[in-house]
Amino acid sequence: MRRPLALLLWLLPCVGLPMGATTVYKCTGSDGKVIFQDSPCGKAQRQQTLDLPDVATQPAPVAPPQPSATTDRADAAPTPPPLEPAAPLPRMYACIRATDGKAYFSGNGYPEPYLAPFGMLGAVQMPLAHAYGPAGGAGISAPEVNRGKITPGLVASNYVWVQDQCRPLTVQEICHALQDAYDENARKLRRAFKSDRPPLEQRDNELRAQLGNC
Template sequence: MRRPPLPALLGLGLLATALTGTAAATTIYECTTADGRVIYQDTPCSAGQQQRTMQVADAPAAPRPPSPPAPASAPRPAAPPPTRAPSVPSAPLPLMYTCVRATDGKSYLSDNGNPPPYQAPYGVLGAGQLPLSEVYGPDRGGAGIAAPEANRGRVSSGLVANNYVWVQDQCRELDVEETCQALQDAYDENEHKLGNAFKSQRPPLEKREAQLQTQLANCGD
């Protein structure tokens, strides 16, 4: 009895692998019919046939293609910096001075520490209140002087009071605390005016308000 060649057996083994989908050895049945024909199959032989089994190794499974690499995750954008609440810009504290008026001794604030001199009536300074005999000496208007001599070139109190002399106010620079207090007082006064102003009067007051706010920003709480 002639048997199929080995390639045929391997083909049957591959066929069995395709049918079963397994990677193990496959059982092949060799069946001999009554008339002497040899049949190979993967199921047991029919009744009345001679049966012989053999194990045919399956062909190795083809390796699976490697999985594509996972795409690299895009870098996360950097978080934006936290936003700060808008604040009032600051401006350097101005130089401020407190000055004493030469004519009446009253104080006032100024941004000029060296105010220009000005003319004031001599009598406003208090000199006109003195007796003329003390202002101009005992040789004028004193007892024992003849009337014609006393009247010659006599200076009246009105003439002295209306005479003008040069005077200048005295000033000193404020320290930081005093400057901040002066700015706060000016801001409060400006706010009061702004609250009572008509619409046409508001622009200069609003401009002054913004200026004082920037200066007060350096004064802290």
């Protein structure tokens, strides 16, 4: 009795064949018993062969292509700029200008003294009659008339040495001042021409590094 081909295919995985076998022999005895083997059948058996592909010659599975570093990444999210390494916070001082009382920030807590007109300090209100009067004054205020009449004694008596007063900022105040400076520099950078950008970009990197410690 001939067995259907489907039964043959179902039985093939159960046959212990060596890895290099390419031909399977179907041997049918006189009693109708079927045996599958890798060697030719006996003389008393009816033989049929089935050719199978060699396992060793099977093509290896192809791995899916991996994205290359040069692959176009138009659809990928933009890579953020690298963070600048944190830099130590600078020493900063809040100073008051001696001549007009205006506040400003400085990296120097001991500004150099400078000469300022005594009248600008608001300590003494000197009337014009005293400044230009006959009692040792400079005369009338017209520059062409006063040439040669301003003496060293007159200058010394109306100019004094002054120095701005400063105090060190706290860490919180320094961070606030650095953030203001960064915002102002960023506004200049957005409006700057290409030739004017390098110093602003350098300042931007410095401020970002310092703000890393805030």
